[in-house]
Amino acid sequence: MRFSREDLARVRLSAAPDPLWEVALSITKLYRPNVTEPYAEWAAWTRNVDDLRVRSAARVLGSLIPSRGYFPDFLTPADGSPSLEEGIDAVLRTPRRKLRANLGRLGRLPGWAQGLADGDPAALGSLGTAMRTYHDGMLKPHWERIRRRLEADRATTGAAMLTGGAEQVLSGLGPAVRWRDPVLEVDYPVDREVHLAGRGLLLVPSLFCHGTPVSLADDDLPPVLVYPIAPGRDWMRASAPERQLEALLGRTRSAVLRAITYGGTTSQIARRLRVSPASVSEHVGVLRGSGLLASRRQGRGVVHSLTGLGSSLVAGDDAPWPAVNSAQPEWCRPTPPPS
Incomplete structure (x- = not known):
């Protein structure tokens, strides 16, 4: 690129x-x-x-x-x-x-x-x-766990963008990516050369992208680079504090609290959780009154973030999920696509 x-x-x-x-x-x-x-x-x-x-x-x-x-x-x-x-x-x-x-x-x-x-x-x-x-x-x-890992990467990458600019971010996208100004080299299954031509580049972190970043095939489309994060082998494992938090606050309210880990407005939290803004607003009011989150006005909106107490309540170690049957059934074997 x-x-x-x-x-x-x-x-x-x-x-x-x-x-x-x-x-x-x-x-x-x-x-x-x-x-x-x-x-x-x-x-x-x-x-x-x-x-x-x-x-x-x-x-x-x-x-x-x-x-x-x-x-x-x-x-x-x-x-x-x-x-x-x-x-x-x-x-x-x-x-x-x-x-x-x-x-x-x-x-x-x-x-x-x-x-x-x-x-x-x-x-x-x-x-x-x-x-x-x-x-x-x-x-x-598993979307809440997927979302939390992607939001964590986005927060880290955003901080790198603020402190070191785009070149620092491009240099840190993983071993399959090399920044050699003014070219970004990416290990890829096919040889391609993409001229961004002033269009910029949208970076999209992905949990299911593994090893090599992915881009759109049509060079005329707005340039996108989907890059892998490192979720760890245990990303599928439920945390004991997560279960305890749900028992304490209820499923939706605990989900709202976890969704605010990396901040956001009421509308943003509602989109993340696929619930109504009115429902999120109600839970935010209770959580704020309990000292678990704080809200501040930013421009025309209000941004919510966890307090120290809220962060401590959300944090915790992971425990393994129950074992599952690893046999591959017939429905999971599609006809291979044509070459």
Whole structure:
């Protein structure tokens, strides 16, 4: 990726974890025959999901997203997806020309996807349903832990941006990335050269991105670089304090408190948790009155952050999840996509 000075000034971080990138990249892990750490425990957990709708959704997405190589750009809109529903809406608005071009790169398509390439509303609606169902069945049970790790990386990267600028951030994206002004070199399965040409670069941290960063295939789209974080082997493990916090405060209120770990407005917290702003506002009032968080006005909004007491209550050590059956059932073995 070739940068100008203008591009360096336009390097920015995604505003929030992008659920569509996590959906797409998790599919690439789901169908690999030998899933390595840190995803082995999650992949084993998914094999115990017995909801037929979730299984069907996984097969639908697996027919478009191979375990390695290209998958369609339109599944991960270039402007980012602050929420699952907004992201799916963007996918469903994809122009027919782009659908045909993206899907054409996959080669022979399954029968149901022929209508998708033609922009058929029913086929698009089925795709949106599959994305939502898969997310809710395979990722949502763990989304709070995923979100917390992505928010932690975003906070660290944001601090590096403030203290050392974009070049320091680009230099710290991992061993597969090398910053040699004015070029960012990334280990990648194919040879590419991207001229940012003043458009800047959006950096998106991802838990299911592993080893090598990922970019959109179409160089005419706004430049995006999805980079891996280091979640650790134990990211799937529930913490004892987390369970105790839920028992003390209730599920929603404890989720609100954890969601405020890295700060945010009422609307931002509501989007993270996919609950109404009114519900978040009610819980924020109780938590603030209990001395667990503080609120301050920033511009036209109000930003909430944890107090020392709130931070101490949220923090804790991890304990392992119960063992799960690691056998791979038939539904988790899709037909390999054409070369």
